[in-house]
Amino acid sequence: MPAKREITFETELFGSKTFLIYVEPVFSKAGETIGINYMGIDISDQVRKRERMIKIREEIAVQKAKETELNRTIHITEETMRAKQMLATMSHEIRSPLSGVVSMAEILGTTKLDREQRQLLDVMISSGDLVLKLINDILDLSKVESGVMKLEATKFRPREVVQHVLQTAAASLRKILTLEGNVADDVPIEVIGDVLRIRQILTNLISNAIKFTHEGKVGVKLFVVPEPPFAKEGSQNGSAVSTANQSTTNVPKEETCTSSQTSSDQRGFHGKKHEGSCQDRSQSERGTPVTNGTIDVTEEQAELPETTVWIRCDVHDTGIGIPENALPTLFKKYMQVSADHARKYGGTGLGLAICKQLVELMGGRLTVSSQVHCGSTFTFILPYKVSLSCDHSDDPDDDLSDMDDHGATDDDATAGFFQFQPRTLGSLFSSNGSSRTQNLLAHNIGYVNSHKINGFSENCYSFPTSNGQTKEMDLVEDACSVAEALEISPKPESSFSHSPDHDNESAICRDEHHHNVVNAENKVSTRDVSSCSETSREVDVKVKITEPQLPAERQGRSDSGFQSTLNSSREASNSISKPKILLVEDNKINVMVTRSMMKQLGHTIDVVNNGVEAVRAIQYHSYDLVLMDVCMPVMDGLQTTRLIRSFEETGNWDEAAKAGIEKPSPSSDSLQPDCTPPKRIPIIAMTANALSESADECSANGMDSFISKPVTFQKLKECLEQYL
Amino acid sequence: MERNPIRRQLAIMRQSLFDQGHVDEQFVQLEELQDDANPNFVEEVVTLYYRDSARIILNIEQALERKPFDFRKLDAYMHQFKGSSSSIGAKKVKAESTLFRECCKSGNGEGCMRSFQQLKKEYATLRKKLGAYFQ
Numbered sequence: 074m075p076a077k078r079e080i081t082f083e084t085e086l087f088g089s090k091t092f093l094i095y096v097e098p099v100f101s102k103a104g105e106t107i108g109i110n111y112m113g114i115d116i117s118d119q120v121r122k123r124e125r126m127i128k129i130r131e132e133i134a135v136q137k138a139k140e141t142e143l144n145r146t147i148h149i150t151e152e153t154m155r156a157k158q159m160l161a162t163m164s165h166e167i168r169s170p171l172s173g174v175v176s177m178a179e180i181l182g183t184t185k186l187d188r189e190q191r192q193l194l195d196v197m198i199s200s201g202d203l204v205l206k207l208i209n210d211i212l213d214l215s216k217v218e219s220g221v222m223k224l225e226a227t228k229f230r231p232r233e234v235v236q237h238v239l240q241t242a243a244a245s246l247r248k249i250l251t252l253e254g255n256v257a258d259d260v261p262i263e264v265i266g267d268v269l270r271i272r273q274i275l276t277n278l279i280s281n282a283i284k285f286t287h288e289g290k291v292g293v294k295l296f297v298v299p300e301p302p303f304a305k306e307g308s309q310n311g312s313a314v315s316t317a318n319q320s321t322t323n324v325p326k327e328e329t330c331t332s333s334q335t336s337s338d339q340r341g342f343h344g345k346k347h348e349g350s351c352q353d354r355s356q357s358e359r360g361t362p363v364t365n366g367t368i369d370v371t372e373e374q375a376e377l378p379e380t381t382v383w384i385r386c387d388v389h390d391t392g393i394g395i396p397e398n399a400l401p402t403l404f405k406k407y408m409q410v411s412a413d414h415a416r417k418y419g420g421t422g423l424g425l426a427i428c429k430q431l432v433e434l435m436g437g438r439l440t441v442s443s444q445v446h447c448g449s450t451f452t453f454i455l456p457y458k459v460s461l462s463c464d465h466s467d468d469p470d471d472d473l474s475d476m477d478d479h480g481a482t483d484d485d486a487t488a489g490f491f492q493f494q495p496r497t498l499g500s501l502f503s504s505n506g507s508s509r510t511q512n513l514l515a516h517n518i519g520y521v522n523s524h525k526i527n528g529f530s531e532n533c534y535s536f537p538t539s540n541g542q543t544k545e546m547d548l549v550e551d552a553c554s555v556a557e558a559l560e561i562s563p564k565p566e567s568s569f570s571h572s573p574d575h576d577n578e579s580a581i582c583r584d585e586h587h588h589n590v591v592n593a594e595n596k597v598s599t600r601d602v603s604s605c606s607e608t609s610r611e612v613d614v615k616v617k618i619t620e621p622q623l624p625a626e627r628q629g630r631s632d633s634g635f636q637s638t639l640n641s642s643r644e645a646s647n648s649i650s651k652p653k654i655l656l657v658e659d660n661k662i663n664v665m666v667t668r669s670m671m672k673q674l675g676h677t678i679d680v681v682n683n684g685v686e687a688v689r690a691i692q693y694h695s696y697d698l699v700l701m702d703v704c705m706p707v708m709d710g711l712q713t714t715r716l717i718r719s720f721e722e723t724g725n726w727d728e729a730a731k732a733g734i735e736k737p738s739p740s741s742d743s744l745q746p747d748c749t750p751p752k753r754i755p756i757i758a759m760t761a762n763a764l765s766e767s768a769d770e771c772s773a774n775g776m777d778s779f780i781s782k783p784v785t786f787q788k789l790k791e792c793l794e795q796y797l
Numbered sequence: 798m799e800r801n802p803i804r805r806q807l808a809i810m811r812q813s814l815f816d817q818g819h820v821d822e823q824f825v826q827l828e829e830l831q832d833d834a835n836p837n838f839v840e841e842v843v844t845l846y847y848r849d850s851a852r853i854i855l856n857i858e859q860a861l862e863r864k865p866f867d868f869r870k871l872d873a874y875m876h877q878f879k880g881s882s883s884s885i886g887a888k889k890v891k892a893e894s895t896l897f898r899e900c901c902k903s904g905n906g907e908g909c910m911r912s913f914q915q916l917k918k919e920y921a922t923l924r925k926k927l928g929a930y931f932q
Binding site for chain 2: 187663665666669704761782783784785
């Protein structure tokens, strides 16, 4: 019954007060409740103290926990530091002997080796290079992180760097991509910075772009921007006007002419498209609009021996893109977009981390924007110093007279646009012998001097022999359409070499053109005019220079009748007068042997690897004979023959369309020299069975005869004699 | 003068290839395709064959690891392999391939395994012999 409780009262006078109330009943002697004892003790102070004690204890506990955490962290950090140090040391130690191994391997490569040895050696060297690169990356990263990295400050030419990096990338490019470099005219000819690091960053971004892009282009854009908001240096007052102080090239043209800043003058006059585009550039830059109009040219800067220019570099690609959720961790060390990516594309995940560190060390920023399946753009902005007292010895006043000299001598220095088109060389084939996607190895280097716009002289494109793929067709047609603009070919027949590749320069090349042009003539009539004009616009600005040492090589290699991807140049020229023969065969060895036999018989052949490609080939060209393998993937010989016969009977490709092969564009129908009813093409089956029922099946499907495999010279000869 | 013993040795090796049944007339076809313009044609074809068929062999091996056997697929692989082998005139290999296909058609898993082992042996033997011959 007795109760003891703490009750808190709110009093007006004294605030919150807590009383310990003790109530107990009072009993009479008889046990009746006659009253209560009511006691109240003011324990407000005690309560307060008690609460404070609790709080203090809590705080102490928290403190203790923090301390423990901290200690643990310190411990871990120390360990990490030690580990990093060890890693750096080890890497360094590893690097020396490893580069010894690679050097020795390279030297070994210069000695006489047989084919197998050379292959083994190549693997050795490429593996070694990879490891070396990895080690260098690790070392770089740890150097940057530990703050040991010292930045250089050397004069260099941005255009040359961009061009060089692109050139190197193009030389080892194994995909069909266009590499493009674009340096704005207001970017100074020479700047001061750490060229090695910048080159490293650029190379890394570009190789990433190439790695993750399978078609389209990779481009580098360099242009001047006003000082970005994150920069802490300079006389930043937060006002828009002063933010323009540092970026001297964003000065509008009026200022350029009159300003006392010799640097911007130099730039203004040295750019080939000068004032007009300077204006354009500044308009299009990411600058604040204010800078275009209201700049007070800073007198302060005129006094400075050096000015700082902020140059932004965009590396963009039309690759697989980066999903949004991967963007935040992109620059973290060892992070790749996903485990699948890491597996599929390789790499260590260090590259971007290094780039970011380097860029930030130099006082810049590295950012990325991307869209999945569309492409990505990596952007870094860096400040560069520009020395006013540099090699350009002209004063602003002498510029006008010196301009011509400059134009003559500084072509390379001022060339602002580079494009590297993919170019396939049939003479270099991949080691795993994939005949489909035969790729490229050398690239043509095209220079643009913006004031030297010539029509291009020779536009020699060559393509992989993925016969019948419309993409390649498009390429050819585009090239053709442009070639057409320059050359007029009188050749009546349409002939299309499936892998026109350039082994010889002059004569064959011209023949090629004629082939391609003839195709173009027949096709371009209904081809989109837009695509024509597009390519001609693009190409007009290019001047193609083919590398001189290559033709000799290719000439030699073209003589070997190799894989189906390699067609000797003779095919290109021969197929005009000789009968057109199509070989439909998927087995590479059979192709090689058959082709060689046909060559001995004096014929050159086109090769496709399955029925679908065969139909496409026939859709676009007329053949005098088709050798059709019966067993093939995608579509076998029997069905293919049926489709071809249906076309010959009906004059249309409806049956083929039902099978999923799209019809050719209308103009190609006019390819048939005999116009209306398609000629019946002799189709010879090449069958491994050679049993009687197989022969019946062949003729039931529309084949004229068969050759049993393995194919011999005699069999081919008889067949040709009968059907050609 | 010094070349004669080498040539003779080469001829002997070549003859043994035929006599031992490793290669057949198709090989002669390949040899006839070799000329000044293609001085190493046979070697090149053979190299390509080994490179290309290595893949098929691997596929077959992998397929033989999955039980039950997919005879259809095995037969398809072997058809390809046989085609290549016959094109270069690899007689014993081709014969073994035919056997393998027979086993596939009759669903004889044991037979397939045995035949494949034998085939690989012949394949390797041929490779060694041809390798020596080309050297």
